[in-house]
Amino acid sequence: MTTPQSQIATHLQTTKSLAVSPTWLNSFLSSSTALQRNIPLSALTQTALFRILASDFRDSLTTNNPSSLLPIDIFDPTVQERRLPGPIPVQVLDIEDIGTSLWSQVEAIERVERGEAIRGREIVRTVNVGGEEGEEGAAGAGETGGAGASNGPHRLILQDAAGTRAVGIELVRVDGVAVNKLPIGAKMVLRNAMVARGMVLLTPECVTVLGGKIEGMDLAWKEGRKARLLERISGTGEGQM
Template identity: 40%
Template sequence: MDLPAQLRLALQSSNHPIPSQTWLTAIVTSRTPPPPFQSLLATAKARLLAADLTTPGLLDPSLATPLPENVSDPNLPSRTLTADVHVQVVDIENLSRSRWEQVEELEALERGEGTRGREIIRLPAPGQGDDGSGGADLGDEEGESQASAAHARRTAARTGGTAPGGSKKATHRLVLQDHAGRTVYALELKRVDRIGVGITGIGEKMMLKSGTAVARGVVLLEPENCVVLGGKIDAWQKPWLEGRLKRLREAVGSNPSPT
């Protein structure tokens, strides 16, 4: 079996979106000779999770299932997805917090801080673990893209607290987008641990499993019906944070916190 075919099979077995043959071939031929397969797979995963799913030629059209055309129709009382669908997060909101609390939470993220009670936890720069070492052992870009969120979760586990936005009692509403550009609201029906403001990146990839319920145009998320794959789109993260903060500050009549 050639390397592109091996990559396709490995990505499919780990619930990742399946890239086109052209994209896989470009990954394999970018270095001569190709690196070891595990390194190549890690690079493919990282680049795939950092890409915009709507990019022409990224995904194999024969294997990429879009959301139903009328998925957001509020007049449909209930339905279920008939196939697995890969989506990316384009917005997230913690509905269990007031607007002012959301402003404080996002301002902390803007400063590169997480909070646990009254204690400030400074998150490491991307690519650093708990000991300050790089995340290269996860494989190229994959280590860097996941290190900060992983550190926050480990800190919370050690101290008994939670990562930013990761309260067990939180309820999040997301806007999800498929590879065709179709968007839909999604709501946590049951808490999904890897979803949260400061945990979920904008552009992060998820797989909605076949059978996932949709009620009145809203996807109902549970740990059993979705797979959070990780990643984010760096070019989207800062504009989203700035835009969300601006809207929330206007809503509460707040000025930016002094620096």
């Protein structure tokens, strides 16, 4: 006889490639009264997925299957090329637009702080001053000609369920991957991804963005982003013309 635990685990594995930790799943079910209230299994599964996407994969996923993990020596630059069959679930620890100057990114943040956004060549006031939507608006509007757009390519720091980290480089634009659109802690799955000299080459064919975020990590990253950019500018001398 199949149990709710096994049904949920099987569904998340087959549809999202997420191998849920039995410990995490048991804790999720015991901490809710869902089973006692006879909530439909489909709704319970969706709630579990939502919680997993907001969790740290190191807590919510199992590490029993090596094929679902990054190689521990993935950073090795002496390995010219290797392929990761996967699927490998990972979470985003950092994202950087390496196609836009550091100064342009600082200016985009400061426009949001002032409650402004770029629409074409015109600066307009935004309603949500200093809010997340305002910064997203500045980035999105910039794609039509304004400065500060997160057009990429992007450099990501990815982490698997075992805690192994890897650098991902957006080789071809991946939908949903952009500063202010992909939160820290967002989840994705890698399939048949190529690794060249220690860097995972990200393309639409090998990346599935699942969404989600880790609230505390995302907030800390946003609050410190301007300071990190300014520190890099002072260290590299960018903008000193």
